[in-house]
Amino acid sequence: MNINATLLAQVLVFAALVWFTMKFIWPQVIDAIDKRNKEIADGLEAAERGRSELAASQDRIEKLVGEARGQASEIIDQANGRAARIVEEAREEGERERQRLVAAAHSEIERETSQARDELRGQVAALAIAGAEKILLREIDASAHGEMLKRFSARI
Amino acid sequence: MASESSSGGSAGYIEHHLTNLTAGEGFWTFHIDSLFYSVLLGALFAGSFYFAARRATAGVPGRWQSFVEMMVDFVNTQVKDAYHGPSKLLAPLALTIFCWVFLMNFMDLVPVDLLPRIGELMGIKYMKVVPSTDLNITFGLSIAVFLLIIVFSIRAKGLGGFGREIFFKPFGKWLLPFNVTLKVVEELAKPMSLALRLFGNLYAGELIFILIALFTLGNTLTSLATSAAAFSFVVQFALGLAWALFHILVITLQAFIFMMLTIVYLSMASEEH
Numbered sequence: 001m002n003i004n005a006t007l008l009a010q011v012l013v014f015a016a017l018v019w020f021t022m023k024f025i026w027p028q029v030i031d032a033i034d035k036r037n038k039e040i041a042d043g044l045e046a047a048e049r050g051r052s053e054l055a056a057s058q059d060r061i062e063k064l065v066g067e068a069r070g071q072a073s074e075i076i077d078q079a080n081g082r083a084a085r086i087v088e089e090a091r092e093e094g095e096r097e098r099q100r101l102v103a104a105a106h107s108e109i110e111r112e113t114s115q116a117r118d119e120l121r122g123q124v125a126a127l128a129i130a131g132a133e134k135i136l137l138r139e140i141d142a143s144a145h146g147e148m149l150k151r152f153s154a155r156i
Numbered sequence: 157m158a159s160e161s162s163s164g165g166s167a168g169y170i171e172h173h174l175t176n177l178t179a180g181e182g183f184w185t186f187h188i189d190s191l192f193y194s195v196l197l198g199a200l201f202a203g204s205f206y207f208a209a210r211r212a213t214a215g216v217p218g219r220w221q222s223f224v225e226m227m228v229d230f231v232n233t234q235v236k237d238a239y240h241g242p243s244k245l246l247a248p249l250a251l252t253i254f255c256w257v258f259l260m261n262f263m264d265l266v267p268v269d270l271l272p273r274i275g276e277l278m279g280i281k282y283m284k285v286v287p288s289t290d291l292n293i294t295f296g297l298s299i300a301v302f303l304l305i306i307v308f309s310i311r312a313k314g315l316g317g318f319g320r321e322i323f324f325k326p327f328g329k330w331l332l333p334f335n336v337t338l339k340v341v342e343e344l345a346k347p348m349s350l351a352l353r354l355f356g357n358l359y360a361g362e363l364i365f366i367l368i369a370l371f372t373l374g375n376t377l378t379s380l381a382t383s384a385a386a387f388s389f390v391v392q393f394a395l396g397l398a399w400a401l402f403h404i405l406v407i408t409l410q411a412f413i414f415m416m417l418t419i420v421y422l423s424m425a426s427e428e429h
Contacts, residue, residue: 003291004180004182004187004292005180006185006186006187006191006290006296007295009186009296010190010292010295010296014252014297017201017252018249021249021251022244022245024206024209025205025248025251028212029208029212032217033228039214
């Protein structure tokens with residue numbers, strides 16, 4: 001086992017190999033690794049961002065739903081109030097109409113009563129005259145008392 | 157599992173397995189087998205990782221890309237934990253060391269006779285298939301790291317700062333020789349320990365595989381019929397399996413230690429003491 005020129009050859013081979021590795025192997029592989037690491041890191045970051053965005057939009061949705069629910073109940077309240085008011089108004093209108101109709105009916109009755117009374121009065125006069133005539137025809141000369149009877153019936 | 161080409165018996169078998177295929181003379185000798193497997197495995201690492209890196213996408217990765225990214229990420233974490241300076245070099249360096257040393261160590265798990273036997277059939281007389289059992293290979297790595305330690309030191313502290321560290325620390329200028337001695341020992345210990353640790357572990361592991369292979373040395377398939385030979389076959393199988401399973405841990409750990417210490421040494425070099 002002696003040291004000889006093999007050693008020098010080995011040093012040269014070693015140098016060539018290291019140079020080759022340094023030039024053609026190491027940078028490419030390290031580059032690929034670094035690039036992939038960066039991509040993975042970016043992906044993770046994006047996922048994290050997406051997750052937080054999702055949470056934010058869920059919050060927003062909940063808020064919107066809450067607002068909508070509030071508005072809906074408000075609208076329902078308003079509608080209920082308005083319905084009650086409309087019913088109330090209708091009732092009042094009905095009441096007024098009823099009173100008007102009743103009043104109209106009363107006045108009609110009044111009018112018809114007085115008309116009937118007038119007619120009745122005329123008929124009573126005629127009846128009275130007819131009765132009186134029947135009585136008087138026997139005792140009174142129509143021509144003698146005619147003047148007086150005419151005056152009488154005109155007064156009625 | 158037995159090799160019959162060895163000059164004689166167990167000693168010959170072992171010696172044959174520990175002999176490199178060489179070319180050249182004296183210092184200018186090259187261990188062809190170590191270099192061949194070292195380059196082959198380095199190319200396997202670079203090629204397969206390049207295959208993933210070239211079509212690396214930031215989208216859903218394929219299986220191979222996932223594996224490569226896992227390795228890169230693993231090394232990157234280790235580097236970031238230990239080293240805080242700016243360096244485009246250190247992390248790829250650590251990745252190369254870990255994968256390459258692991259692959260070279262892994263050759264230890266290939267059956268000890270498989271590749272040398274194939275080599276013999278092709279007319280290659282000697283073949284050591286585990287590059288990290290060759291001191292030249294481990295020292296080649298650690299000396300490269302040692303040079304980088306010096307470069308990193310000078311880059312981080314300047315030539316003056318590095319010089320001050322050598323000459324005037326830790327005892328001040330009056331004990332300059334001690335300072336220099338300490339520093340030299342400290343710095344030289346780094347590549348020495350890196351190379352010898354890896355070499356020692358793998359050489360020992362390889363040797364034990366060879367020793368286990370001795371159980372059925374000289375047996376032929378027909379002689380397995382005798383009970384003694386069958387017994388030694390079973391023993392070899394059991395020991396080989398146990399040692400291989402344990403060795404999976406060792407080769408990974410040694411690759412990791414080599415990488416980790418490189419990172420630590422280089423980060424120490426870039427910091428003020």
